[in-house]
Amino acid sequence: MNKSVSTTPYQDQKPGTSGLRKKVPVFQQPNYAENFIQSIFDSLEGYQGKCLVIGGDGRYYNREVIQKAIKMAAANGFGKVMVGKGGILSTPAASHIIRKYKAFGGIILSASHNPGGPTEDFGIKYNVNNGGPAPEKITDAIYARTKVIDSYKIADFPDVNLDRIGKEELPGGMMLSVIDSVEDYTALMEELFDFGAIRNLISLGFRIAFDAMSAVTGPYAKEIFENRLGAPLGSVRNFMPLPDFGGHHPDPNPVHCKELYDEMMGDDAPDFGAASDGDGDRNLIVGRGIFVTPSDSLAILAANANLAPGYSGGLAGIARSMPTSGAADRVAEKRGIGMYETPTGWKFFGNLLDAGMATICGEESAGTGSNHVREKDGLWAVLLWLNILAVRGESVQDVVTQHWQTYGRNYYSRHDYEGVDTDAANVLIDNLRSQLSTLPGKTFGVLTVEKADDFAYHDPVDKSVSEHQGIRILFTGGSRVVFRLSGTGTSGATLRVYLERYEPDSTRHNIETQEALADLIAAAESIADIRKRTGRDAPSVIT
Ligand code: G6P
Ligand code: ZN
Known part of the structure; x- marks a missing residue:
């Protein structure tokens, strides 16, 4: 029944910011997916007879790998596999299922916001029993195992009906449970948010437009916005999950969500626009005539979360990734609650959430979420926004500008240089690192460097240390530039330059963002020599 198949290791299976991501043809090499999945199992202990959740975002190659994973789980001794119908589970829904049914862990098949299709991206990620991405201790063990693996176990029954x-x-003897992908998740959202208030707002003519980007949130959004909240048919667009996302890049930002974005900036804009990414964990929030940056969104959600039933008792604390703007810090300060600054990657929030130190977390990369699951959650962010707007009875624009008036505005932008030569990108970062001790005191135009460092995170819960998480150049007055290389790309390197300037004066809150950041952009160029090096x-x- 069960076979042990001999295999040779691949040397390139190092998990990045969020699991192993490669082009589909790489995953289609003989035993490539099998080696990685077996390496996951080999790095775990105590799963015999336990439950494994498997789901993916429906991208190209999803079904094939799910069949392999089910057969391998059976041969390795899992007692049960739970899988979403059609192999579909959004990442936050998978996290919820792991928690709700007390599974041992889960395998999530996704490359998130990266394009899908026969020559595009695929990914495999392991989540532990708290529902969150495996911590580095486990991903390091998985990687070590991939380098020496010589066999894997697989059952030889025919493909199951998903x-x-x-x-x-x-x-x-392993049990297979194919579950409705949407039901449990929707029930959780109904517990957290005041669906009655949102339904009422919509019935009064408040118009929403949600772009599912032909990705995994389509069925969830249809059920929640149209069926349960009464938004008119058509409020959810691109709702059919497609293996290639209709040829689009399923990343919810003003660039890849251009159509919705332009509509929201136009004359007959709906009241509220939103979108989510390939696997449903990222979000875009855009009001009529105003884009809400993810960093501002985190701060505004944190400041108003108590208006939603799930958070009426207030927040224990807020956490953000280091490159995310400090807007949320001001909310935490005013409320007298904890504020935590972690490296990029949702996995770093897990310990803080488990320990009850943080309730809401967010990242500049369009991720926001809370302790309801252990992944960021696109629809959750959209629903919390809607709940807040329903209770306050104000527009997105009003809520944002009032927030700036109260807390000041953190002008913020990220400049990405994609597909840069890997060596050149590494040299650029090394060069910055070598300047760290000499930068303080130097001036660049009107800016003076106060401090420069290579961010290291000391996890307050498990005391682990993660080094080299980004170069920070902090200027006097609170402005800063952060440089780091993306950990999620699949070809070449992506240099990310994060720019931030704090502006307390509300008469100066309407400057165009790039203009407001012009001094910082120039300083970043002189310090890092971006043009020449890239x-x-x-x-x-x-x-
Ligand atoms: C994924 C992770 C996030 C992370 C983002 C950007 O979405 O889940 O936690 O912020 O990637 O990572 P990158 O390394 O590409 O900047
Ligand atoms: Zn994602």
Whole structure:
């Protein structure tokens, strides 16, 4: 029944910011996915007889790998596998299922916001029993195992039917449960948010437009916004999950969500626009005539979360990744609650959430979430916004400008240089590192460097240390530039330059963002020599 298949290791299976991501043809090499999945199992202990959740964002190659994973789970001794119908589970929904059904862990198949299709991206990620991405201790062990693996175990029963909801015992005894992908998640959202208030707002004519980007949130958004909240048919667009996301880049930002963005800036804009990414954990929030930066969104959600039933008792604390703007810090300060600054990557929030130190977390990369699951959650962010707007009875624009008036505005932008030569990108970062001790005191135009460092995180819960998490150049007056290389790309290197300036004066809150940051942009160029070292005249994407 079960076979042990001999294999040779691949040397390139190092998990990045969020699991192993490669182009589909790389995953299609003989035993490539099998080696990685077996390396996951080999790095775990105590799963015999336990439950494994498997789900993916429906991208190209999803079904094939799910079949492999089910057969391998059976051969390795799991007692049960729970899988979303059609192999579909959004990342936050998978996190919820792991928690709700007390599973041992989960395998999530996704490359998040990266394009899908036969020559595009695929990914495999392991989540632990708290529902969150495996911590580095485990991902390091998985990587070490991939380098020496010489065999994997797989059951040889035929492919299972992923499209019929229900339970069945597979040959060999493992239980397979195919579940409705949407039901449990929707129930959780109904517990956290005042659906009645949102339904009422919508019934009064408040118009929403949600772009599912032909990705995983389509079925969730249809059920929640149209069926349960009464938004008119058509409020959710691109709701059919497609293996290639309709040829689009399923990343919810003003660049890749251009159509919705332009509509929201136009004359007949709906009241509220939103979108989510390939696997449903990122979000875009845009009001009529105003884009809400993810960093501002985190701060505003944190400041108003108590208006939603799930957070009426207030927040224990807020956490943000280091490159995310300090806007949320001002909320935490005013409320007298904890504020935590972690490296990029949702996995770093897990310990803080588990320990009850943080309730809401967010990242500049369009991720926001809370202790309800252990992943960021796109629809959660959209629903919390809607709940807040329903209770306050104000527009997105009003809520944002009032927030700036109260707390000051953190002008913020990220400049990405994509597909840069890897060696050149490493040299650029090394060069910055070598300047760290000599930068303080230097001036760049009107800016003076106060402090420069290579961010290291000391986890207050498990005391682990993560070094080299980004170069920070802090200027007097609170402005800063952060440089880091993306950990999620699949070709070449992506240099990210994060720019931030704090402006307390509300008469100066309406400057165009790039203009407000012009001094910092110039300083970043002189310090890092970006143009010369990358060979690029301008960033590929500005968000
Ligand atoms: C994924 C992770 C996030 C992270 C983002 C950007 O979405 O889940 O936690 O912030 O990637 O990572 P990168 O390394 O590309 O900047
Ligand atoms: Zn994602």
